[in-house]
Amino acid sequence: MLLIHCPYCEAERPELEFANAGEAHIVRPKDMSQMSDEDFEAMFFIRDNPKGINLERWRHVHGCGRFFNAIRSTVTDKFLKTYKAGEPRPSGDEIAELMK
Amino acid sequence: MRNFNAFTLAREALRGHKGWGKQWRSPEPKKSYDVIIIGAGGHGLGTAYYLAKEHGITNVAVLEKGWLGGGNTGRNTTIIRSNYLYDESAGLYDHSVKLWETLSEELNYNVMFSQRGVMMLAHNVHDVQSAQRHIHANRLNGVDNEWLTPQQAKDYCPPLSISKSARYPVMGAALQRRGGVARHDAVAWGFARQASAMGVDIIQNCEVISIDRAPSGEVTGVQTTKGPIGAKKVGVVAAGHTSVLMEMAGVRMPLESYPLQALVSEPVKPVFPCVVMSNAVHAYISQSDKGELVIGAGTDSYLSYSQTGSMHILQHTLDAIIELYPMFSRMKMLRTWGGIVDVTPDRSPILAKTPVPNLYVNCGWGTGGFKATPGSANVFAHTIARDEPHKINAGFTLERFRTGRLIDEAAAAAVAH
Numbered sequence: 001m002l003l004i005h006c007p008y009c010e011a012e013r014p015e016l017e018f019a020n021a022g023e024a025h026i027v028r029p030k031d032m033s034q035m036s037d038e039d040f041e042a043m044f045f046i047r048d049n050p051k052g053i054n055l056e057r058w059r060h061v062h063g064c065g066r067f068f069n070a071i072r073s074t075v076t077d078k079f080l081k082t083y084k085a086g087e088p089r090p091s092g093d094e095i096a097e098l099m100k
Numbered sequence: 101m102r103n104f105n106a107f108t109l110a111r112e113a114l115r116g117h118k119g120w121g122k123q124w125r126s127p128e129p130k131k132s133y134d135v136i137i138i139g140a141g142g143h144g145l146g147t148a149y150y151l152a153k154e155h156g157i158t159n160v161a162v163l164e165k166g167w168l169g170g171g172n173t174g175r176n177t178t179i180i181r182s183n184y185l186y187d188e189s190a191g192l193y194d195h196s197v198k199l200w201e202t203l204s205e206e207l208n209y210n211v212m213f214s215q216r217g218v219m220m221l222a223h224n225v226h227d228v229q230s231a232q233r234h235i236h237a238n239r240l241n242g243v244d245n246e247w248l249t250p251q252q253a254k255d256y257c258p259p260l261s262i263s264k265s266a267r268y269p270v271m272g273a274a275l276q277r278r279g280g281v282a283r284h285d286a287v288a289w290g291f292a293r294q295a296s297a298m299g300v301d302i303i304q305n306c307e308v309i310s311i312d313r314a315p316s317g318e319v320t321g322v323q324t325t326k327g328p329i330g331a332k333k334v335g336v337v338a339a340g341h342t343s344v345l346m347e348m349a350g351v352r353m354p355l356e357s358y359p360l361q362a363l364v365s366e367p368v369k370p371v372f373p374c375v376v377m378s379n380a381v382h383a384y385i386s387q388s389d390k391g392e393l394v395i396g397a398g399t400d401s402y403l404s405y406s407q408t409g410s411m412h413i414l415q416h417t418l419d420a421i422i423e424l425y426p427m428f429s430r431m432k433m434l435r436t437w438g439g440i441v442d443v444t445p446d447r448s449p450i451l452a453k454t455p456v457p458n459l460y461v462n463c464g465w466g467t468g469g470f471k472a473t474p475g476s477a478n479v480f481a482h483t484i485a486r487d488e489p490h491k492i493n494a495g496f497t498l499e500r501f502r503t504g505r506l507i508d509e510a511a512a513a514a515v516a517h
Contacts, residue, residue: 001410002402016412020401022356037502045354045445045501049343051405074357074403 002077006060007068007084013060021057023047024069025089051075053095058082071095101297103208123289124296129303132330133161135484136322137337138308138345140164141173142284143462143469144337145291146477147484148300149207154478155485158299161331162292163324165307169288172339175439176470177362177384177396179375181218181279183238183245188495188507189448190241195492196475197278203474209290211282212389218279219248219257221378221424223268231274238276248273257374259425267423268381281375281386281394287473311348311459318457319349335460335484340405340440342463349456353463354501355442358399359409360467363417363436365428367391376424383420393431395421399441399467409438441467445501447510451480451493460484461498 002015026043029035054074059067071080071090080098102108112119135151137144140162151157180200182193200213222228238245250262253273262270292302303326310323311334321330336345340357367390377384384396397417400409414436422429444450444464451462462480465472479490500506
C-alpha cells in the first residue's frame with residue numbers, strides 16, 4: 001500500500017484515505033461548446049500515460065477532502081513530492097532535482 | 101514441426117519422450133520483414149498465425165522484449181465469455197468464442213478450452229435489471245445467456261451461499277453456458293508453434309526502442325536492442341506498454357495503464373465446477389485443472405508499470421469471496437501477482453489503423469483481453485493484410501474518441517470485462 005503525504009494535512013497517510021483523480025494540470029476549457037472535436041478529444045480522452053515520472057491528482061477523500069497534485073514514478077510507484085492544487089506545474093529541472 | 105497425434109504420442113512414450121524437439125524456432129532477426137508485430141503475447145502471436153494462415157503473409161517477425169507469453173497472457177484468470185451488451189462487442193467476443201471452440205484442433209495443440217459456464221451474480225434490484233437487459237440483448241445477437249433463480253444458481257454451483265442473511269444476498273444470476281476457461285500459456289505456445297512452422301520468426305529478448313518513419317510519414321521499420329529491422333507494416337500489440345510504443349511513432353493514445361491483480365490458492369480436489377463472477381462485490385473465481393482456486397481482483401486506482409499492486413485490493417476481493425463461499429474461509433492463498441492493463445475511456449478495445457501509414461494498433465483490452473485472443477488476432481491480421489478493418493472490428497477505431505461513436509461497455513458492464 002502506498003503512503004501518501006497530504007500537503008494540506010501535512011501528514012503521511014495510507015492510500016486507503018485517498019482517491020486517485022487522474023492526470024494533473026489538464027486545463028478545463030472556459031467554453032466547451034466552442035471547442036473543436038480535436039481539442040475536446042485531446043483534453044477529455046488522450047492521456048500521457050508515461051512510463052516514468054507522472055504528474056497526477058489525488059484527493060484526500062477520507063481526510064480533509066481536498067484535491068492536490070503529486071509527482072510519482074510509475075515504474076517504482078514512489079512519490080517524489082506532493083503539492084497543493086493551483087501551484088504551478090513543476091519544471092523538468094525541478095523534477096530532475098527531486099530524482100537525485 | 102511434428103504433429104501431435106496418437107501415433108506420435110505412443111512412439112515417444114516408448115522412447116522416453118526424447119524426440120519432441122523445440123516447438124518453435126528462435127532465429128536471429130532478418131534485415132527486414134513484410135510485417136513486424138511488436139509483442140509476443142497471445143494476441144500478437146495469433147495475429148502472426150492468422151497473417152500466415154489466412155492471408156499468405158509469412159515473412160513476419162514477432163518481437164518480444166521479454167519472453168513469449170510472459171505479460172498479461174500468462175497473468176490473467178483465463179475466463180472466456182461473450183455476453184457483452186452492445187452489438188459491436190457481442191460480434192467481436194462471440195467471434196472469439198466460436199474460434200475457441202475449434203482452436204485445439206486448428207492448432208493441433210490442446211488449449212484445454214473448457215466450456216464449464218460463466219455465471220454472473222445479481223445482488224440487488226439494479227443488478228437483476230441489468231443482467232436481464234444483458235440476457236435479452238445477448239439473445240437478440242445470437243449469444244447464449246439465461247436467467248437463473250438463486251436456487252438454480254446454487255444447483256449449478258453448489259459452493260455458492262444463497263443465504264438471505266448474507267451481506268450481499270444472491271438474487272439470481274445470468275449464465276452463459278458456452279463460456280468457460282482455457283489454459284492461457286498453451287494459447288501462446290500453440291499459436292507460436294504453428295506460426296513458426298509457417299515461417300514466422302519469433303524473436304524474444306528483443307526490445308523495440310524506436311519506430312522509424314520515412315520523411316513522408318509512413319513507418320519503415322524499428323530500432324531494437326538487436327539492431328535495426330525494416331518492415332513494410334508494423335502492428336503494435338503491446339497491452340500496458342502501448343502508450344510508450346505509440347509515442348515512438350508520435351501518436352498519443354486514449355489509454356491509461358493500471359495494475360490488475362490476481363491470486364491462486366493452494367491446490368485442492370475439485371470443488372468448484374464453473375466460473376462465477378460478481379460485479380457488485382467485485383470477485384471472480386474458478387478452479388484450475390491443477391486444483392487451485394483462481395481469483396481475479398480489481399485494478400489499482402493509479403497509473404503504474406510496476407506489475408505489482410496494493411494489498412488492500414486483494415483483501416477486498418477475498419472479503420467478497422469468503423462472503424459468497426464461506427467454505428473457502430480457511431483456504432491458504434499461494435501466489436499473487438499483477439499485470440499492467442491498458443484501459444480506454446469506454447472500456448472497449450482499439451483494433452485499428454492509426455493516423456500513421458503502415459502502423460496498426462491492437463490495444464485497450466483493459467481487464468478482459470484474454471477471452472478475445474483468437475478473435476482479436478483473427479480480425480487484426482485481416483486489418484493489417486488488407487489495410488482495412490474486418491466488419492467485426494470496424495467500430496473499434498481510434499477515431500471514435502473524436503467522433504463520439506463510443507462503444508460504452510464501461511457503463512454497460514460495470515467492472516468485469
